[in-house]
Amino acid sequence: MSWIDIGHIDDIPLRGARVVKTPVGCVGLFRTGEAEVFAASNSCPHKGGPLSEGIVHGQKVTCPLHNWVFDLNTGAAIGEDGRIATYPVRLDAGRILLDGAAVGKRSAA
Numbered sequence: 001m002s003w004i005d006i007g008h009i010d011d012i013p014l015r016g017a018r019v020v021k022t023p024v025g026c027v028g029l030f031r032t033g034e035a036e037v038f039a040a041s042n043s044c045p046h047k048g049g050p051l052s053e054g055i056v057h058g059q060k061v062t063c064p065l066h067n068w069v070f071d072l073n074t075g076a077a078i079g080e081d082g083r084i085a086t087y088p089v090r091l092d093a094g095r096i097l098l099d100g101a102a103v104g105k106r107s108a109a
Contacts, residue, residue: 002099003098003099004098006029007029007096008096009091015031016030016031017029017051023103027039027087027103028040028051029052029098030051030072038089040061040070040075040087045077045082045084047063049068051084059073060078087099087102
């Protein structure tokens with residue numbers, strides 16, 4: 001894995017989100033707990049809604065346009081036929097590390 005430091009966890013409000021630009025487009029970072037962050041596509045497959053502007057609840061995010069709910073662990077839409085890409089992310093001394101190799105691999109799929 002090729003970990004990229006993309007910021008401190010405190011840069012994202014609790015139950016909030018932030019967007020980072022990558023070679024494959026924008027990736028949303030979703031802070032679901034004091035020390036828990038998920039990385040996923042920022043675009044809803046339904047109408048392209050910006051998921052980082054949605055509501056973060058539990059380990060899910062709700063699209064701000066049409067209320068589709070996505071599980072941030074799997075990327076699966078709940079109750080709908082859809083999915084968003086998810087990316088490996090980890091914390092190291094409060095720094096958020098995104099697996100750059102996995103993000104690049106998703107673009108080839």
